[in-house]
Amino acid sequence: MVVKASLRPVVISGPSGTGKSTLLKRLFAEYPDSFGFSVSHTTRKPRPGEENGIAYHFVDKPRFEKLIGENAFLEHAEFSGNYYGTSIRSVEDVGTKGKTCILDIDMQGVISVKNTPLNARYLFLAPPSLEILRARLEGRGTESPESVKKRMDQAEKEMAFAETGAHDKIIVNDDLEKAYKDLIDFIFEEP
Numbered sequence: 001m002v003v004k005a006s007l008r009p010v011v012i013s014g015p016s017g018t019g020k021s022t023l024l025k026r027l028f029a030e031y032p033d034s035f036g037f038s039v040s041h042t043t044r045k046p047r048p049g050e051e052n053g054i055a056y057h058f059v060d061k062p063r064f065e066k067l068i069g070e071n072a073f074l075e076h077a078e079f080s081g082n083y084y085g086t087s088i089r090s091v092e093d094v095g096t097k098g099k100t101c102i103l104d105i106d107m108q109g110v111i112s113v114k115n116t117p118l119n120a121r122y123l124f125l126a127p128p129s130l131e132i133l134r135a136r137l138e139g140r141g142t143e144s145p146e147s148v149k150k151r152m153d154q155a156e157k158e159m160a161f162a163e164t165g166a167h168d169k170i171i172v173n174d175d176l177e178k179a180y181k182d183l184i185d186f187i188f189e190e191p
């Protein structure tokens with residue numbers, strides 16, 4: 001049986017290292033048919049086995065630039081010579097397929113989504129403290145000291161943004177079980 005949440009997209013944001021991926025991995029594992037991520041656009045070439053429209057929407061540069069001009073993207077960026085972006089349409093497509101779209105994005109992304117007709121719900125995942133956040137980032141073993149510093153600087157901006165009341169709900173990820181329960185309550189509170 002598919003457990004249904006509201007088809008309004010759910011935007012989850014919060015500082016890097018605060019536990020978004022950990023919680024979302026669990027959510028998708030528990031409810032595999034209820035939630036989806038949008039399919040991004042990219043100008044990079046498909047790798048073997050990557051299907052158009054599934055791994056990415058593969059497009060050429062002129063097409064991508066045309067989409068930028070049409071304000072089709074919530075966010076887009078260039079990495080090593082290729083464009084990547086999340087289109088508004090790709091978020092809507094998840095809902096059309098009967099799944100709740102989950103967007104894991106930063107505060108700039110939150111601001112962009114607010115400027116679209118997507119009618120999303122906004123959840124902010126906060127660390128118990130900045131010291132604990134630093135310990136998690138260091139403990140994850142994926143970041144260089146420079147990268148930790150960059151993420152901590154950005155974390156302060158994210159926290160200040162959350163204090164403006166931009167989100168529908170703030171969950172503090174102290175105890176993981178409690179945070180997961182709070183996430184489930186938020187996600188399923190809308191029929």
Ligand SMILES: Nc1ncnc2c1ncn2[C@@H]1O[C@H](COP(=O)(O)OP(=O)(O)OP(=O)(O)O)[C@@H](O)[C@H]1O
Pocket residue numbers: 014015016017018019020021022023136137139140173174175176177179
């Ligand atoms: N409640 C918790 N208590 C202790 N450690 C946690 C908790 N939640 C997550 N962690 C750990 O913190 C680290 C960061 O978590 P995670 O990678 O999920 O963060 P993230 O918000 O997805 O970061 P990014 O935005 O950089 O992808 C991981 O090593 C994870 O195991």
